Amino acid sequence: MIRMSLRQLRVQALVGAILLVLAATYLIRLGGDIRAVRDASQLPGQYRQTMLFLAAGFGLVPALIGAFWGAPLVARELETGTHRLVWNQSVPRRRWLAVKLAVLGLASMAVGGVLSALLTWAADPVDQVADDRFSAILFGARGIVPIGYAAFGFTAGAITGLLVRRTLPAMALVFLAVIAVQVAVPNLLRPHYMPAERITVPMSADAINQARSLGSITGGPVVGGLAVPNAWVTDTSAFLTPDGRQLSDTAFNECFDNAPETGATGTFGDTAVCLGELDLHVDLAYQPNQRFWSFQWIELGLYLGLSALLAAVGLWRVQRRVS
Template sequence: MIRLTWRQFRAPALAGLAGLALLAAYLVHLGRAVRHDQDIYLSRCRAGGDCARALAQFLGDYQNTLLYAAGLLALVPALLGMFWGAPLVARELEAGTHRLVWNQSVTRTRWFAVKLLVVGAAAAAFAGLASLLLTWAASPVDRLAGDRFSTIVFGARNIAPIGYAAFAFTLGTVVGLLVRRTLPAMALTALVFTVVQFVMPNVVRPHLMPPVTVSRPMTAEAINDARALGSLTGTPVVKGLSVPDAWVSDVSELRTADGRPLATDRFDHCFLDPPGTGATGTFGDAAVCLGRLDLHVRLSYQPNRRYWAFQWLESGIYLSLSGLLAGFGHWRIRRRVT
């Protein structure tokens, strides 16, 4: 059965190996370029130059490139689920070739389990190798940037992509088992996996471990350090607050000294028509006006030292979901598929 599975899987496997080889060549080239340029920028520091400026230039040279590479790697699990998982069973059910195997000595559950394990292991290995290469290439930039928890970066480093690939592949296989048509199964796999990948970082991940919560005074200087002020709905919020070596997972609305939310009309007055003071900074007079109101926010964050705990927890969730899907597929093919 393993030999039969391999013979059926040869063409997708060889295509995957070719793609992995191209990706590996690019990432090795990129990693060597990153390290070469890092040495150049560090030599400027040792020569008495402006280290902060040199390192900022180094980050600027590579952050966007690595962000695109991480986005590309984020597509890998979805593609594995669509092109390796969805057709695995759906194509056989669609063509009726499963009957030939089931009429031999191979049971349907063994047929399903071998297919799932052999091709699933290949999918996990593919994603793991791609993640290993990108993690190595990006490590000098990641150490300086300190944004390991950002949505795209977190999902493209270390062990998380292995869990994503295992889940996407198993999802595609079970969807194909249910739908019994290859193209609809591919489309549905992509849709469901995309929804799960949106929900995990935005809804689940912030609550995997209890965050550290602090109160931060919103002085004029603190407001000017924010990335944005206000929202489309007019809610009195500040966005883009940061904590050194941490991932900020939640920031409350602006609150007054007694803990109540700032009234919208007072926020609008400072934001839209602040008294002229000639202040500079990102928000200028608006920051000065709000800073005089003795405001604060409740800020929740996850320290970077918890990074590996989050990697293991999230990977464990995806692997557990994969196991549940595999168990459901085993039950379904034994009881319902004819």
């Protein structure tokens, strides 16, 4: 059973092995180049775009594993009818599926773990200076969570193939589904793994000029991109007046569109000065960077739990419904 499962995906496995070797070679070379930079303070500016590109690219790995390793594993046998030959040889259905999931699932987790270990090593000098491993994109490409992503991608692909029973539709569905989950988790679940710390920040003109954005599409009194040292900011309130009420849209837009000319410099210039004179503040929720590994373990457990749930659904389905 194990040998048969491996032989069925030998082409995909060979392609995956070649890509893994190429990725490993590149990351080892990248890590060496990063460590050759004498002034560590230059690393974030020099390699920031590279780190974001790699993290985004590695985010596709679980979806690719699900589409090219997971989806064809069962769907192809159901399409061709070869599953009946195995079952007629007294191999229980659940054992047939369990062996497939276990063998290729462990291989997928190994791929995710190796890539993550190499990228984490290569990027470590940059991460230490930039101190932003908690960002939505970079977090998923560091540490141990990519192991869970790979397990989830493969299991989702295999079970989707079992349910859809057609290889190409299953590949497309699982690719989109895995990406959707990876977008949803950082935005909907990750900020709430542990209770957030909170802080009130006075919004002086200098503080406003340190933000990345001001206002919303609808003209709301909001500010974005405020930072807390050694922390991941998960939520920022709208501008609040001294009595704790939200600044009115009218007052905000007056400063935004018709701020008195003062010759002020900075990102938002006269607008920042106008708002700074209103004695405003914002409430920030944040997760300290020291919780990074706690969040890594929580998210790994989440994805492994989802994988186990999907596997249980597949084992139930193959016993009762698949013929």
